[in-house]
Amino acid sequence: MGKYSLAVDIGASSGRLILGHLEEEQLKLREIHRFKNKIVQKNNHFCWEVDKLFSEIKTGIKKCLEDGVKPSSIGIDTWAVDFVLLDENDELLTDAVAYRDSRTDGMMEEVSKEIIKERLYLETGIQFQKFNTIYQLYSLKQKNPEVLEKAKTFLMIPDYFNFLLTGKKVNEYTNATSTQLVNAFTKKWDKQLLEQLGIPTEMFQDIQAPKSVVGSLKKELVAELGFDMDVVLPATHDTGSAVVAVPELNETIYISSGTWSLIGVENHFPICVTKALDYNFTNEGGVDYRFRFLKNIMGLWMIQEVKRMYNDKYSFAELVELSRDAEHFFSTVNVDDARFLLPENMIEEIQSYCKELEQPVPETPGEVAKCVFDSLAHSYQTAVGEIEDIFERKFNTINVIGGGCQNELLNQLVADVTKKDVYAGPVEATAIGNIAVQLMSLGEIKDIEHARTIIKNSFEVKKYVAN
Structure with a gap:
């Protein structure tokens, strides 16, 4: 039996922790914990309850031990574009404001006065949606510039959970691209764009690719949870993980x-x-x-x-x-x-x-x-x-x-x-893709083609033909 990996997959309405391992070239899954997620009103904005979500992640990890399994790795994916900012003491400066919030109303038009749409698309390749991170940050710059001035760290939602687990700050590549602030060709933060918009560049972290190991759990978490494991980057953008699982x-x-x-x-x-x-x-x-x-x-x-x-x-x-x-x-x-x-x-x-x-x-x-x-x-x-x-x-x-x-x-x-x-x-495509990338990092799966062959052999796929 192969090593176990634990996928934390959090969507807009629910989250789940799913254990996966290989058994004779088949991927076996077991749901460990499931919980609800929702947007709440807080400080005049629609926000995610990140503290509650992190508590649910820890509950799910503890259930692994109750189940008699110590995973070798854990990987977290969520929706895209949303983020938190930390101050110099690594405390939250902002709530995790949700993309459905109205703070970005009119911001796309404001940004296009600074940077023409064609140039923004040519450099980032990202579609124009009013809730993209670029417009969320520009809204902060326009309405709460003092917050941006104090910000020392920019972390997207999965990055923040990884930081809480390990104490390490990284921005994961697939989710970072959804910000409309990463150059599609260099695959790095587009500092020229950021400077042109007056958004401080120093708060952005090194971009790391899926399969990278962020680190092991913080000592106090090992004591609380009962074991240690590696925090591995899947595609932290849930769609990035899901696409790995296209069989x-x-x-x-x-x-x-x-x-x-x-x-x-x-x-x-x-x-x-x-x-x-x-x-x-x-x-x-x-x-x-x-x-x-x-x-x-x-x-x-x-x-x-x-x-x-x-x-x-x-x-x-x-x-x-x-x-x-x-x-x-x-x-x-x-x-x-x-x-x-x-x-x-x-x-x-x-x-x-x-x-x-x-x-x-x-x-x-x-x-x-x-x-x-x-x-x-x-x-x-x-x-x-x-x-x-x-x-x-x-x-x-x-x-x-x-x-x-x-x-x-x-x-x-x-x-x-x-x-x-x-x-x-498959139905649980996001968790499957998340686990597959972790198992690639652990050396259990060779590459994406190998993963897709395993997934095709492991899960039912139903065919529909046009009438």
């Missing part, structure tokens, strides 16, 4: 499906051309300096909010079934419209949009759910067309990974509208 060995379009839908292809170099800018595609860093050429689409956030607005009366599975019952209803919304980012009431926002465009207005839970699923499928269809236009070639398959791949209705809709074979699975 299709041939070239394929992937959709990492969760709160967000990330649709794209894996590439060996950044594509910073005008057409990619016009279509608003991003070149996020991947493992082994591969690039995730993809588009960020609103994703299952909309159905999560619909469910919440119905006071959780219906499960996700029930909303899918109700959607099937509403088969004759058809309206679509632009899922990437900013109005759906954090509306007071998602159902009313969807209804208003349909009314404004003089489409049938969804009234029943089934009609609302069907509108969301149809809208997502058509958004994917558009993105697939854009990818094929940029690459000037056709792709035959789409591989859906992550929790959203369990939505059989949406998988079939994607197959139907794109006329491509859709492969769904």
Whole structure:
């Protein structure tokens, strides 16, 4: 039996700690701990509860020991773009403000007065989204310059947890690229951009690649948790980890499906051309300096909010079934419209949009759910067309990974509208990719190709064909 690695995978609504090890060229997983995550209002901002999340990480580590396992390594991944700043005493200067917060309103336009969009894209290759770290930092500069002046350390959310575990400060590469402040070609912080925006460069740490060992646990944590292990960098950006787990060995379009839908292809170099800018595609860093050429689409956030607005009366599975019952209803919304980012009431926002465009207005839970699923499928269809236009070639398959791949209705809709074979699975792609990178660092897995062969042999993948 091989060495155990522990994946900490925290998403916008929940987190999980999953143990993984190799057994006869198969990856075996065991969920150790699961917990809820949510945005809370704090100091007039929407924030993440990082102290509570770190406490849950420690709870999960202790459960490993209760289970009779001492992992050799631990790796943490979360969503992208969000960060904390530390002062000279390594104390938090800022809350972990969430990307859905309104502090970035208007900041993209302000930054474009300093740096033209074409130059920013040519250098970083990152798509323009109002919540990117660059706009969060520029908001601080405009509204709270005294905070930036005191800041000695910039850490993204997984970097901060790694610091709490080890006392070591590093910025991990895949997540750092999501800031829109890393040069796509040098793979280092773009100090010229930072200086031009008046953002202090000294607070940024050395960028380290996935598979790097940050360090071992702090002595006081070893005493508290009962054992030591190495903290290894997976792709700390959850999509970076998920893409490692795409089991299709041939070239394929992937959709990492969760709160967000990330649709794209894996590439060996950044594509910073005008057409990619016009279509608003991003070149996020991947493992082994591969690039995730993809588009960020609103994703299952909309159905999560619909469910919440119905006071959780219906499960996700029930909303899918109700959607099937509403088969004759058809309206679509632009899922990437900013109005759906954090509306007071998602159902009313969807209804208003349909009314404004003089489409049938969804009234029943089934009609609302069907509108969301149809809208997502058509958004994917558009993105697939854009990818094929940029690459000037056709792709035959789409591989859906992550929790959203369990939505059989949406998988079939994607197959139907794109006329491509859709492969769904694995479900726990992010944790699987996280563990695979740790096992590469430990010498248990040779490389990404070896990892994908193991993953293909270890997890069920379901095929959908266009009707």
